[in-house]
Amino acid sequence: MSAGDWGGSPPPHPTPPIEPALPVPSPDPLVASFPVQPAKPPSRARSLAVSLWRGTRFATGGAVIGVLGTFQHNALLSIGSWNTVPIGLTFSLLAVAAYSAWTRVAAGMACFFAQAVAVFATSELLTREGSGGDILVPAFARSYVWLAGALVIPLIIAVLPPRWFSKTPRP
Numbered sequence: 001m002s003a004g005d006w007g008g009s010p011p012p013h014p015t016p017p018i019e020p021a022l023p024v025p026s027p028d029p030l031v032a033s034f035p036v037q038p039a040k041p042p043s044r045a046r047s048l049a050v051s052l053w054r055g056t057r058f059a060t061g062g063a064v065i066g067v068l069g070t071f072q073h074n075a076l077l078s079i080g081s082w083n084t085v086p087i088g089l090t091f092s093l094l095a096v097a098a099y100s101a102w103t104r105v106a107a108g109m110a111c112f113f114a115q116a117v118a119v120f121a122t123s124e125l126l127t128r129e130g131s132g133g134d135i136l137v138p139a140f141a142r143s144y145v146w147l148a149g150a151l152v153i154p155l156i157i158a159v160l161p162p163r164w165f166s167k168t169p170r171p
Contacts, residue, residue: 055114058103062115065099066122066150068092070136073146089142093149100157105165109158116154123150 075088096119104112123146127137137143 051110054107055111058107058111059114059118061099061103062118063122065095065115066119067126069095069119069146069150070123070126074138074140074142086142089146089149092146093153096150096153097157100154101165104157105167112154112158116158119154120151123147 069092072088073086073092075086076084077087078084099119100112100116103115123137127135127143127147129135137147
């Protein structure tokens with residue numbers, strides 16, 4: 001055949017044939033021996049929706065901690081006839097500290113601030129007098145410690161070094 005049979009001039013150099021990708025043998029027999037395709041990065045809209053969903057979940061958890069702590073911070077444990085321990089306040093503040101630390105480790109600072117605002121805002125909203133005149137947060141020292149702790153504990157956790165909340169081990 002000549003170049004004229006194809007209706008044009010021949011290419012300046014011949015192109016090599018395309019070979020199919022061969023599987024790379026793996027030293028581990030449990031690992032698949034086919035090439036792994038890289039994962040596509042998520043779209044911007046999807047990552048924003050995921051971030052909003054995570055923030056909403058952690059804020060809801062913070063609101064639950066705030067409601068439970070507000071209801072239970074006045075619980076006392078009687079030890080004998082003369083001594084009482086504020087067990088409700090202790091467990092409520094421990095719950096705020098544990099949930100705040102876990103949120104910072106699991107979800108980062110944005111979700112951490114969402115849950116911190118939810119804990120404090122819920123606690124503050126429940127300080128108002130109810131429709132029947134009920135008060136969940138009376139003017140006792142325990143109530144003031146609960147409200148201050150719901151604000152101060154997340155702030156302390158926010159200023160702690162990020163390496164304390166890292167998921168990767170340090171050398």
